[in-house]
Amino acid sequence: MEIKSTDRDDFRRVYDADYHLLVQVIMHIVYNLEIAEDLTQEAFERFYVKNMTFPSEDDARYWLIRVAKNLALNHIRRNKREIEMVEKVKRMPSAAADERDGASEAIERENREEVRRAIDALPENLRMVIQLKEFSGLDYKSISKVLGISETNVKVRVFRARKKLEEALRGEEDVY
Amino acid sequence: MCIDAQMLSAYLDGELAEPYRTQVKEHLEHCPACRRHLEDMKAVGDRIRSAEYPDELLDRNKDRIFALLDSKYFQNGRKVSFIRRRLEISIPSLVTAAAAVVFIFIGSFMFFGTSGEQTGEILPSFAVQAGSGSVRYVSDEASLDNFTLEEILHYLDSKGYNVDISIKGLQPLETPAE
């Protein structure tokens, strides 16, 4: 079914279907929910302003994910200095935060950090693919449409990313 | 012969075409080594996905942002939403709200853009402060004139900002039409 980005019903349908996916994709790049929300809003604004007609909801989704991904990557590049500063501050010991977090939350955060480090260490061409696969649950065909690469290429990259992540995460465990 | 690891990875994703899918399935039934390999691969996937953020968290502002877009684009919006200006001011919120000082330029100076060089020409003292890393300022081509100062303050306050306002190049604020 055709999607016209400036039609309110179509816009609403696409928004409802894809908002979550976009926040998630962006969140795993910028790791800050407020920024992820801002950029998601911007992606949908671009969608509207573009005034485009898509052959299907899927095509609208691929377009939006592409835009979201690029917005997030641009944000990271543009704000590298600020992000480094923020990271430094976040690592400073904060008694208040430690008391607030229960033990399980601390473990959860630790796990998230480990996975994040392992994913961040991947080359960019593998990172996006595995994030779209594992976090967003996209199939190979969708990933190939979003990234403009062949399905075979997606298959190869998913596998390579898995292998590298397995090594990286196993390496971390051996430390303890 | 045992299954190629890349094929196993595709099998795990349910992306392996026939006849390979059936072949792999049958092989797995009588090969513990490949079963173990598959389990390991699955475990990595589970581990990665355990770093996922909760749905409720990611969706917390879904309705709010839709309402903003809806009023901006579909309701012949009387007001222009400005939630996106958080982009310029949200970084200090991570540092701690108290550390954040937000400068709001009202009127003509808002149109001078955000480059440090430009700002330095116009307001040398501000440029020095802005370079400190903990100071952001709000500036946008789209004017904040659609909002009363009270609305802006209320918004920033609700975000936990310690707001310090300096008003330069003052122009009369237009009260939004009722």
Ligand SMILES: [Zn+2]
């Ligand atoms: Zn085997």
